Amino acid sequence: MTQGRQAVMADVARLAGVSHMTVSRVLNKHPNVRVATRQRVLEAVRQLGYRPNAMARGLAGRRSRVVGVVSFNTILHGPASTLLGIERAARAAGYGISVATVERIDSERVMAAIHALAEQSVDGVVIIAPQAAAAAALRSLPSGVAAVAAEADTGGEIPAVAVDQVAGARLAVEHLLRLGHRQVWHLSGPRNWIEAQRRIEGWRRTLEDAGLSAPSLMTGDWSAQSGYAAGLELAAQRGVSAVFAGNDQMALGMLRAFHERGVRVPDDVSIVGFDDIPEAEFMFPPLTTVRQDFDEVGRRCIAALLGILDGDPEGEDQSAPDLRIAPTLVVRHSTAPSR
Numbered sequence: 001m002t003q004g005r006q007a008v009m010a011d012v013a014r015l016a017g018v019s020h021m022t023v024s025r026v027l028n029k030h031p032n033v034r035v036a037t038r039q040r041v042l043e044a045v046r047q048l049g050y051r052p053n054a055m056a057r058g059l060a061g062r063r064s065r066v067v068g069v070v071s072f073n074t075i076l077h078g079p080a081s082t083l084l085g086i087e088r089a090a091r092a093a094g095y096g097i098s099v100a101t102v103e104r105i106d107s108e109r110v111m112a113a114i115h116a117l118a119e120q121s122v123d124g125v126v127i128i129a130p131q132a133a134a135a136a137a138l139r140s141l142p143s144g145v146a147a148v149a150a151e152a153d154t155g156g157e158i159p160a161v162a163v164d165q166v167a168g169a170r171l172a173v174e175h176l177l178r179l180g181h182r183q184v185w186h187l188s189g190p191r192n193w194i195e196a197q198r199r200i201e202g203w204r205r206t207l208e209d210a211g212l213s214a215p216s217l218m219t220g221d222w223s224a225q226s227g228y229a230a231g232l233e234l235a236a237q238r239g240v241s242a243v244f245a246g247n248d249q250m251a252l253g254m255l256r257a258f259h260e261r262g263v264r265v266p267d268d269v270s271i272v273g274f275d276d277i278p279e280a281e282f283m284f285p286p287l288t289t290v291r292q293d294f295d296e297v298g299r300r301c302i303a304a305l306l307g308i309l310d311g312d313p314e315g316e317d318q319s320a321p322d323l324r325i326a327p328t329l330v331v332r333h334s335t336a337p338s339r
Contacts, residue, residue: 007048009144010157015044021159024144025311032311066096067305068117068125070110073103076222077247077277078195078292082128082150085298093302098122105129110137114145124305126150132192146308148301153194154322159308161300161323165195168290168327169202172244172272175288175329177210180338181242181270187218187230187254189246199246199274220246224253231257234269241269241338248273248280248289255283255334266336276330286332296325 013023018037025033026041033041044050067090071083083099090097098120100113110127117125124146129138138154141147149160176184186203189196200217207214218233220226227250234240235258245251251273258265265271265285273280276291300323 007050009050010139011048012041012044012050015048016041019156021308024146024308027144063123063309064121065094066098066120066122067302068114068120068122069097069099070113070117070125070127070129071099071101072105072128072131073101077249077275078151078294079128079130081292081294082297085294085296086126086128086150086301087298088295089298089302092299093306095123095302105131105134105137107137110134110141114141118145124148124309126301126305127152130194132194132197146305148305148308150297150301151195156322159304159321159323161297161304162194162325163292163297163327164324165198165327166202166205167324168274168292169199169244170206171327171329172274172290173203173206175331175335176242176244176270176272177206177212179242179270179335182212182338183215183239183242184212185215185218185234185240185243187220187227187243187245187250189220189222189250191219196246203244220250222247222249224249224256226250227253228257230254232261234258235261235263242335243269243271245271245273248275248277248287251287251289251334252279252283255287266334267339270335270338272335280330281332283334285334288332288335289330291328291330293325293327300325 009023013019018041023041026038069083069086087097098117100116102109102113114125126148128150129152135153135155138149138152139157147158149158151162152160154160173184188200204214218230220230227245231254245254251271254271255265258269263269273287273289276289280287280289
């Protein structure tokens with residue numbers, strides 16, 4: 001710990017050799033913690049002169065049966081569907097939700113959102129943080145706050161629930177390889193998105209496992225317009241027979257570009273998207289895509305949060321769980337055997 005800096009919960013956890021969640025349970029007097037572990041945590045608190053955050057004490061007080069959700073201002077299918085999944089799961093568990101929306105995920109804005117939720121006496125918070133910049137914000141959460149992250153990289157500080165994006169990319173690429181395509185292009189989402197990074201990783205790794213070299217990566221911004229621009233570029237090249245688009249909106253733009261340039265899908269080029277948006281089956285041709293189970297993400301987030309509030313059966317887990325949910329491939333008519 002840096003000299004002169006006030007101790008935070010992460011310092012206590014490191015000194016006691018336990019997880020952030022275990023420290024939270026000890027401070028909140030949960031019964032499911034072993035006596036020896038409790039004593040170790042309290043000794044670390046004493047040595048560091050740690051003082052629980054006043055806001056955290058408010059969150060840890062009497063149950064309001066309301067869960068706070070920190071989200072960011074977006075209409076993108078993934079984050080919006082994650083929020084809806086959390087709301088459904090909370091309602092099924094007998095909880096309401098209160099949403100605090102931030103324009104951008106960073107430490108200052110996340111802290112402000114959590115303070116606003118604390119004033120409403122929420123029992124805990126779920127933070128939807130799919131951008132890489134969110135990692136620092138999640139590490140600086142107020143001590144003692146019961147929190148779970150969705151579609152985020154938390155470094156083990158708090159539980160994280162996410163669809164396995166690497167596995168999803170593997171499903172898409174393996175499908176195209178089984179159809180006989182020996183080169184699969186990828187149009188990724190913005191590089192600062194964790195989901196985009198992991199889909200790139202899955203695409204590259206699957207090609208490498210098959211003994212194939214990955215062609216040049218193309219980068220979009222999740223929009224149909226960026227898919228359209230990439231489609232025009234690919235339509236001008238020879239030998240392009242298969243494309244894995246980072247989301248369905250970009251795949252939609254690509255379908256339009258190929259149609260305008262006389263490239264037939266799937267006769268000339270096969271396309272796989274990602275997300276399985278409601279419109280995917282009504283595209284022309286109906287889009288083969290990777291489906292994410294956002295309702296399951298919501299259920300797991302709420303279950304993890306309630307586990308923190310109630311104390312898990314083990315009582316002294318050594319690291320925050322990183323829960324990965326398996327995606328599924330939905331095969332429609334935008335893919336066909338290579339010619």
